[in-house]
Amino acid sequence: MHPTRSGPSRREFLTAVTAAGAGALFGSGPAIAQRGAAPPRAGRIDVHSHVAPPSLVQAIGAQRLGGNLGTWTVEKSLSDMDGSGVSTSMISIAPAGNPFGDPKTAVRLTHESNEFIARLVADHPGRFGLFASLPLPDVNASLAEVAYAFDTLKADGIALFTSYGDKWLGDPIFNPLFEELNRRRAVVYTHPNTASCCGNLVPGIGEGIIEWGTDTTRAIARIAFGGAAGRYPNLRLIFSHAGGTMPFLIERFVNLAKTGQYAPQFPDGFSAVARRFFYDTAQTSNPAAMSALSKVVPISQIVFGTDFPFRNAAEHVQGLKDCGVFSAADLQAIDRSNALMLLPRLRT
Numbered sequence: 001m002h003p004t005r006s007g008p009s010r011r012e013f014l015t016a017v018t019a020a021g022a023g024a025l026f027g028s029g030p031a032i033a034q035r036g037a038a039p040p041r042a043g044r045i046d047v048h049s050h051v052a053p054p055s056l057v058q059a060i061g062a063q064r065l066g067g068n069l070g071t072w073t074v075e076k077s078l079s080d081m082d083g084s085g086v087s088t089s090m091i092s093i094a095p096a097g098n099p100f101g102d103p104k105t106a107v108r109l110t111h112e113s114n115e116f117i118a119r120l121v122a123d124h125p126g127r128f129g130l131f132a133s134l135p136l137p138d139v140n141a142s143l144a145e146v147a148y149a150f151d152t153l154k155a156d157g158i159a160l161f162t163s164y165g166d167k168w169l170g171d172p173i174f175n176p177l178f179e180e181l182n183r184r185r186a187v188v189y190t191h192p193n194t195a196s197c198c199g200n201l202v203p204g205i206g207e208g209i210i211e212w213g214t215d216t217t218r219a220i221a222r223i224a225f226g227g228a229a230g231r232y233p234n235l236r237l238i239f240s241h242a243g244g245t246m247p248f249l250i251e252r253f254v255n256l257a258k259t260g261q262y263a264p265q266f267p268d269g270f271s272a273v274a275r276r277f278f279y280d281t282a283q284t285s286n287p288a289a290m291s292a293l294s295k296v297v298p299i300s301q302i303v304f305g306t307d308f309p310f311r312n313a314a315e316h317v318q319g320l321k322d323c324g325v326f327s328a329a330d331l332q333a334i335d336r337s338n339a340l341m342l343l344p345r346l347r348t
Contacts (some may be wrong), residue, residue, distance in 0.1 A: 043087025043183060045339035045346060046313065047189060048240055048282040048305030049077065050094040053074060059109055064097035066092045068309040074120060076309060078127065084313035086306075087336075088346055091117045092159035093308075106135040118153040129343065130190045139177050144287035146180055146208040153331065156343055157187030157236075162219035163195040170222035175231075182232035187342045189238045192216045216244030219255070226275050230265055235275045236342055238303065242284035246274070247292035254288035278342065280305030281334065285319030290326070299330045303339045 012295060021123060040151065052065055052072040062070030065324045078218045081089055093099055093113050095192035100106040114132045132149035134142035149155040158181060160169060166172055179259065180187055192212030216239055223229050223237070239246075246253070250271070256262060266273065275297045283307035284290065304320075341346055 004285070020342070022245070023056055035188060036041070042336060044304050044313070044317070044335040045343065046081070046086050046089040046306050046338055047342075048280045048306045048314060049089035049091055050119065051077065051091050051120070053093075053113040055116070056093070056109055056110040059105060060097045060099060065094075065099075066096050066310070069094060071310050073278060074124070078124070078313075080308055080312050081127070081167050084317050086313050088127060088129055089306075089308070090129040090131050090156060090189070090343070092128040092189055092191060093118065093133045094143070095161050095191060098194075100133065100135055103135075103138065104134055107138065107141045109143075111134040111148070115154060116156070118155075121348055126346075129156040130219075131155070131157045131187075133159050134177070134235040136160065136177075137164040137173065139174065141262050143180055146177070146184075149187075157189055159189045159191065161193035162190050162215045163193050165196045168195070168215075168222040169219045169231070170224075170226040172226075175207055175228075178232045178235065182234045183235040186224075187236045187238070189240075190216070190219060191240050191250075192219075192244065197236070212300060213244035217246045217249065220277070221275070222245070223263055224253075224270065225256070225265075225339045227265055229273050229276070238342070239277055239279050239304065240307075241282055241322070242289045242293045242302075243274075243277070243279045243296075247289075247296045250274070251294050260261045275301060277301065278303050278338070281316055281320060283306035283311055285323065287323040287325060290320070290323050294325055299326070299333055300338055300341070302334050304335050 034071075050069060050072070051074075052062070052069050057065065057070065062068075078087060080086070088117060094324040100110055100115075110133045114130065117130045117132075119129070121130055130149070130153060132153065134145050136142050147159065162169055175211065192208075192215040194211055195205040195218070197209065197210050198215070202210065220239060220243060253274075255268045255272075257266035277297070278301050279293055279297060280303050281290070284293070304316070306316050320326060320334065326334065
């Protein structure tokens with residue numbers, strides 16, 4: 001049993017919904033009419049979508065989460081999805097407001113957030129999926145939450161931030177966690193964060209504008225050059241925002257991988273490692289970003305993402321169509337088929 005478990009299991013969620021109705025879990029409103037409705041057939045799969053669990057809003061305040069996230073409702077998610085042909089949104093917690101930054105509350109808030117998303121999944125069959133959060137850098141508590149998320153909540157994958165304090169994914173401190181996720185052949189979605197070194201570097205420019213793309217690149221570099229990519233071949237990693245600045249820096253990474261220190265761990269070069277990862281389109285559905293990414297990795301590694309509620313699905317659907325990079329077959333793969341390689345349960 002999870003040491004901090006205080007909520008019902010997935011089976012208990014379903015029982016509660018059946019016995020008490022969706023209103024008992026989420027209150028009244030338009031979402032009640034959506035309960036049990038079949039999702040659009042063969043619709044888009046959004047791997048990058050966020051929610052604001054009530055316990056998180058209460059703990060850190062809606063203002064710290066930001067206006068769009070602080071006023072999130074399930075009705076808004078469903079409306080945005082239905083308006084752009086998104087059948088399923090994979091839900092994770094955004095780093096806005098540093099939601100798990102306080103170690104005194106991180107374990108509880110992570111656990112409660114995962115249970116809230118699991119309730120969404122149960123209450124709206126086919127519409128949502130759970131990328132469960134972990135209370136890192138507490139590795140032991142995170143291992144316990146991994147077991148609970150997969151074995152009880154039946155999570156689709158794990159959501160990690162690219163950095164925690166002054167440690168990036170791929171740092172040896174996270175090895176026990178990566179070993180377990182590798183054993184489970186887990187899908188690991190990553191979202192950029194602000195490392196302790198790099199907040200408020202440019203006055204008036206939020207970290208999401210510059211720093212987060214850079215932090216994603218740091219995580220990719222740490223995982224690749226630190227050896228984690230080789231040690232944990234069963235991990236299926238998704239990097240947000242087209243891999244940050246990695247596609248632009250590809251020449252530097254390729255050349256670094258040829259040097260004496262790193263050459264033995266890159267027998268097929270850096271590009272072969274980069275092509276194993278997946279990359280979403282959130283906030284990068286434009287000609288420059290997609291042109292760069294599609295020249296670094298095959299289309300099979302690009303998956304649809306929106307960053308809802310910070311952006312909406314319609315912008316990304318139109319942006320991908322208009323960017324002039326992809327054929328109709330490419331767009332179908334990005335919208336759905338590529339994600340099904342990671343999330344086969346969504347085939348039915």
